[in-house]
Amino acid sequence: MAPSPAAAMPLAAEPDEVVVEVEEEEERGVKGGGGVAGLDEVEGLVVGSYCHDVLLRGGRVVGETLGGAAAFVSNVLDAASPAGASLAVVSKVGHDFAYATAAAPARHPPVLCASPTTSFHARFSDDAASAHAPDRQLRRVHACDPIYPADLPDRRFAYGLAVGVAGEVLPETLERMIRLCRAVLVDAQALIRAFDGEAKGGGAVRHVALEATPYARLLPRVAFLKASSEEAPYVGVETARRRCCVIVTEGRDGCRLYWDGGEARVAPFPAVQVDPTGAGDSFLAGFASGLLWGLSATDAALLGNFFGAAAVSQVGVPTFDPKMLQAVKQILEKAVKRPCTHINGNTFTFQRSSIHDELHKSLQEAAMLVCEQKQANSPATDNGDVCSINELTSLPS
Numbered sequence: 217m218a219p220s221p222a223a224a225m226p227l228a229a230e231p232d233e234v235v236v237e238v239e240e241e242e243e244r245g246v247k248g249g250g251g252v253a254g255l256d257e258v259e260g261l262v263v264g265s266y267c268h269d270v271l272l273r274g275g276r277v278v279g280e281t282l283g284g285a286a287a288f289v290s291n292v293l294d295a296a297s298p299a300g301a302s303l304a305v306v307s308k309v310g311h312d313f314a315y316a317t318a319a320a321p322a323r324h325p326p327v328l329c330a331s332p333t334t335s336f337h338a339r340f341s342d343d344a345a346s347a348h349a350p351d352r353q354l355r356r357v358h359a360c361d362p363i364y365p366a367d368l369p370d371r372r373f374a375y376g377l378a379v380g381v382a383g384e385v386l387p388e389t390l391e392r393m394i395r396l397c398r399a400v401l402v403d404a405q406a407l408i409r410a411f412d413g414e415a416k417g418g419g420a421v422r423h424v425a426l427e428a429t430p431y432a433r434l435l436p437r438v439a440f441l442k443a444s445s446e447e448a449p450y451v452g453v454e455t456a457r458r459r460c461c462v463i464v465t466e467g468r469d470g471c472r473l474y475w476d477g478g479e480a481r482v483a484p485f486p487a488v489q490v491d492p493t494g495a496g497d498s499f500l501a502g503f504a505s506g507l508l509w510g511l512s513a514t515d516a517a518l519l520g521n522f523f524g525a526a527a528v529s530q531v532g533v534p535t536f537d538p539k540m541l542q543a544v545k546q547i548l549e550k551a552v553k554r555p556c557t558h559i560n561g562n563t564f565t566f567q568r569s570s571i572h573d574e575l576h577k578s579l580q581e582a583a584m585l586v587c588e589q590k591q592a593n594s595p596a597t598d599n600g601d602v603c604s605i606n607e608l609t610s611l612p613s
C-alpha cells in the first residue's frame with residue numbers, strides 16, 4: 217500500500233497479471249488485449265440491468281419510469297465523456313421491458329431473457345428527508361436473470377463500471393470485469409443488497425455487510441467503490457479504504473473521498489430536487505467521466521456532484537440540455553490540457569489540484585442555469601425538495 221498524501225494507486229489488474237492474462241487470452245483468441253494507449257482506444261464497460269421503477273407516495277402510484285443504474289450511468293457517460301471515448305453496456309431485461317425505445321436502451325440495447333424485467337417499487341415518505349436519511353423504501357418486485365461472466369464481451373476495456381441493482385452482477389462476473397478492464401469502479405449497491413420476503417410478492421431491499429459477501433476479497437483489485445451514506449456502514453469505510461478508494465455520497469451535502477492515507481470533502485452544486493432516484497448512479501458516471509477527462513479523483517468528484525445534482529431535478533433518467541452539456545465540455549477543455557491521462561495510465565491521483573476551486577466555480581454557473589431553467593419551467597411548490605407528487609409522471613416508452 218502507498219499511504220503517501222500525493223498518493224497514487226494501482227489499477228485493477230497488476231501489470232504482471234495483465235501480461236499473463238493477455239498471453240493466456242490471446243492464445244484463446246480474445247480480441248484486443250494490447251493495453252490502452254490513446255484516446256481513440258478508450259472504451260468503457262457498464263454492467264448492470266435496466267429496470268422498471270414504480271414510484272409510490274401515500275399508497276398511490278405517482279410515476280412509472282425507466283430505471284436501473286446502467287440506464288442512468290450510460291446516459292451521463294454518453295453525454296459527458298471526451299470525444300473518442302465509447303461505451304459497451306451489458307444489461308438484461310424481459311420481454312415485458314417497456315422502455316426499449318428510450319434513449320439509453322436504444323443506444324445500448326439489452327439482452328432479452330425469458331424472465332421478467334427487474335422491477336422496483338419505491339415508496340417515498342411524506343416527511344421531508346434529511347440529506348442523509350433514507351428517502352425511500354425499495355422493494356424488488358421482479359428479478360431478471362443474473363449477468364454471467366460469459367455475457368461480457370471478450371475484449372479489453374479501459375475501465376468498467378459494476379452497477380447492479382438487484383444482485384445481478386455475480387461475484388464471478390465482477391471478477392471477470394476486473395480481468396477485462398484496467399480500472400473497475402463499483403457501486404456498493406451492486407454488492408450489498410439482499411431481498412426479504414420474496415414469497416409475499418416482492419422483496420424489501422436490505423443491506424448486508426460487504427465483508428460477509430464473496431465480493432470482499434475482490435476489493436483490492438477494484439479502483440473505486442462508491443456508497444451512499446446509508447450504505448457506508450455496511451461497506452465499512454475504514455477497512456475498505458485500505459483496499460481501494462471509497463467515495464461516500466451525502467445527498468445534497470456532496471461527497472467525501474477516503475483513500476489509504478488521506479481524505480477529501482467535495483462540495484455540492486445547487487439543485488431543485490423532484491426525484492432523488494438515480495442521483496448516486498449519475499454521480500458515479502460523472503465521476504468516471506471526470507477521470508476520463510484526466511482529472512484527479514477529488515477533482516473528478518466535482519463532475520460526480522454536478523451530474524448527481526442534475527439527476528435529482530428530473531423524474532427518471534434525465535434529459536440534459538445540449539447547451540448545458542456544451543458549457544460543461546468547454547469548461548473541461550479549458551481546465552484540462554490532455555484528456556484520458558489518468559484512467560488510461562498506471563496510477564490514479566487523489567488530491568485536489570490547483571484547478572479545483574476554479575472548476576467548481578465554473579460548474580456552479582452551469583448548475584445555476586439548470587436550476588433557473590427548471591424553476592422557469594415548473595410550477596412553484598412550497599417544498600422544492602423530495603418528490604412533489606404533481607411532478608412525477610411516466611416517461612414515454
Ligand SMILES: Nc1ncnc2c1ncn2[C@@H]1O[C@H](COP(=O)(O)OP(=O)(O)OP(=O)(O)O)[C@@H](O)[C@H]1O
Nearest residue numbers: 444465467468470487492493494495496521524525
Ligand atoms: N438535493 C440535492 N442537491 C444537490 N446535489 C444532490 C442532491 N441529491 C443528490 N445530489 C448529488 O448526487 C450525489 C448522490 O446522491 P445521494 O447521496 O443521494 O445518492 P444515492 O442515495 O445513492 O442516490 P440514489 O440511490 O437515489 O441513486 C450526491 O453526492 C450529490 O452530489
Ligand SMILES: O[C@H]1[C@H](O)[C@@H](O)[C@H](O)[C@@H](O)[C@H]1O
Nearest residue numbers: 269283284285336381494497
Ligand atoms: O432505478 C433505480 C436506480 O438505479 C437506483 O440507483 C437503484 O437504487 C434502484 O434500485 C433502481 O430502481
